[in-house]
Amino acid sequence: MSIPDFDRKLANYADLAIRVGLNLQPGQRLLITNLSSGGVVLEAAPLVRQLAAAAYRAGARFIDVLWADEPLRLMRFEQAPRDSFKEYPTWQVSTALEYIERGDAMLSVKADDPDLLRMQDPVLVGLARQVAAQKIAPVSEHIERNATNWLVIAAATPAWAARIFPEVPAADQVDRLWESIFAVCRVDAPDPVAAWRAHVATLVARRDYLNAKGYSALHYSGPGTDLTVGLPKGHLWDSAGMPSQQGIDFIANLPTEEVFTLGDRDRVDGTVTASRPLSYGGTLIDGFSVTFAAGRAVDVRAAIGETVLRSLIDTDDGSGRLGEVALVPHSSPISQTGRIFLNTLIDENAASHLAFGSAYRFSLQGAESLSDEAFAAAGGNTSLVHVDFMIGSGELDVDGVKADGSIEPVMRRGEWAFEV
DSSP states (O other): OOTHHHHHHHHHHHIIIIIIOOOOOOTTTEEEOOOGTTTTTGHHHHHHHHHHHHHHHHTOEEEEEOOEEEEHHHHHHSOGGGGGGTOOHHHHHHHHHHHTTTEEEEEEEEOOOTTTTTTTTTTHHHHHHHHHHHHHHHHHHHHHHSOEEEEEOOOOOHHHHHHHHHHOOOOHHHHHHHHHHHHTTTTTTSSHHHHHHHHHHHHHHHHHHHHHHHSSSSEEEEEEEEEEOOOOOTOOOOOEEOOOOTSEEOOSSSEEEEEEEETTTTEEEEEEOOOOOEETTTTEEEEEEEEETTTTTEEEEEEEEEHHHHHHSSSTTTTSSSEEEEEEOTSSSSGGTTTOOHHHHHHHTSOEEEEEEEEOOGGGGGGGGGGGGHHHHHHHHOSSEEEEEOOOOOOOOEEEEOOTTTTEEETTTTEEOOOO
């Protein structure tokens, strides 16, 4: 690496992830993985080693890593029997459940090649994603209830960096991606921990403002977008800094710029147009719009990846409905880079977004103990999937609709319309 002080910055990034993001507690075990892609890609090993060192310094009792290799994943799509794509390594799910049920911590490292499966059969790509969603559902259900402290971060890899910085000489592409990751995660700040504490305080103030308002719905308007999303009674806005069921405060994503809640599964109407491509399952979905009626997606159009998009929303009864509703200012540090990272962890923190599929139970007051049926009756959505897609831009307006029908500005031209 030619980045000045790269080893120090990588160590600081890992320390920030363990201490501030995950808030790993002495005596906890730690599982490092990426279940949606079969494990952490091998190219992320330098970061994983720094994470392990930071975790042991924080008092971790034991650390395990589930690895994956993207060339092997691609080989499967190229050479495996076409009738074998319902196979899944269930031992990975069992391992994750063992950690979660013991109250141990989980850390996912996202570093996938967004174009890995670009030339593969989109029907098989969609099927593989559906099978993975079905198999990891028990883990997802625990995560949605904050059963333990968990975290998602990114690592730079050659394939991903080449896709994001094609104009940069190949030898420098990974460095440029690492520099971007460090910047948007505030690793370059003189005191990264202090910088994060100040940032979290601002997000919490936004969260508290929206919770005090108690809007009945949000209305979005912008290019190709005229959408109303109902908000259930008892919905809770959240942001960086949430407690696990063990009372451990953690930040689920680094970076994070969002304030989020859940939408009402039956009260979404209108059309929304994505403002950024969606990297999903090793393929890209781009130039797409979705029309909703009474909560359900009734029409989808995509210039690229429409087959995979349709497979996504047909995963189950809840996959064509909305779970998460998140607001992010257009002036966020990620947006201001001018880059599209083709990685949902980063791109979702550049723009306001919605999520197909499951809602987080902690976003509705008292919902952690509800059955799926009771959760649905209260407006919450359940699904095997939770897939964020970006809709925010410098041209998006968002209004809060109060119970009496009156309207207040929440965002104007992509920026907050209220002070905290």
